[in-house]
Amino acid sequence: MSKYLVLIYEDEASYAAMDPAGFAAVAEAHRAFMADNKDAVLAGEALQPTATATSVRKGVVTDGAFAETKEALGGYYLVEAPDLDAALAIGKQVPAGFGGVEVRPLMVWDES
Numbered sequence: 001m002s003k004y005l006v007l008i009y010e011d012e013a014s015y016a017a018m019d020p021a022g023f024a025a026v027a028e029a030h031r032a033f034m035a036d037n038k039d040a041v042l043a044g045e046a047l048q049p050t051a052t053a054t055s056v057r058k059g060v061v062t063d064g065a066f067a068e069t070k071e072a073l074g075g076y077y078l079v080e081a082p083d084l085d086a087a088l089a090i091g092k093q094v095p096a097g098f099g100g101v102e103v104r105p106l107m108v109w110d111e112s
Helices: 012-016 020-036 084-091
Strands: 002-010 041-046 054-057 060-063 072-081 099-105
Touching: 002 012, 002 084, 012 072, 020 041, 072 084, 084 099
Parallel strands: none
Antiparallel strands: 002 072, 002 099, 041 072, 054 060
16 A cells, blocks of 8 residues: 545635635545545645745744645645545545646655
8 A cells, every 4th residue: 555645725815705604514524535545545634824834944934824826735644545536536536626636656765
C-alpha cells in the first residue's frame, strides 16, 4: 500500500460568505466522506484561512500566505491506497464544492 496526500484547494471567499447552515452541510459532507473511506483515511485536517498564515522564505518571515491565488490550500487528507488509481477514486469523493483536490504520492525514502 502507498500513501497519498489529497490536498484540498478552494475559494476562501465562498466559505467566508457562507451562512452557518451551509457550513454545517460542508462539515457533514466531510464527516460522511471520512466514514465512507474509514479504511483508507489515515488523517485529515482543515486549515485556518490564509490570513492567519505566516510564510518563511530564505529565513525571512512575512505575514500572509506564500502566494496569492484564487484558490487556497484549505485542508488535506492522508490516505492509503494500493495505487494511484485507487487514490484518485478516493480523491474524487472529497467534498470540494468551491474548488478541487490534488492527489500526490508521498515520497518513499530508502531506509536500508
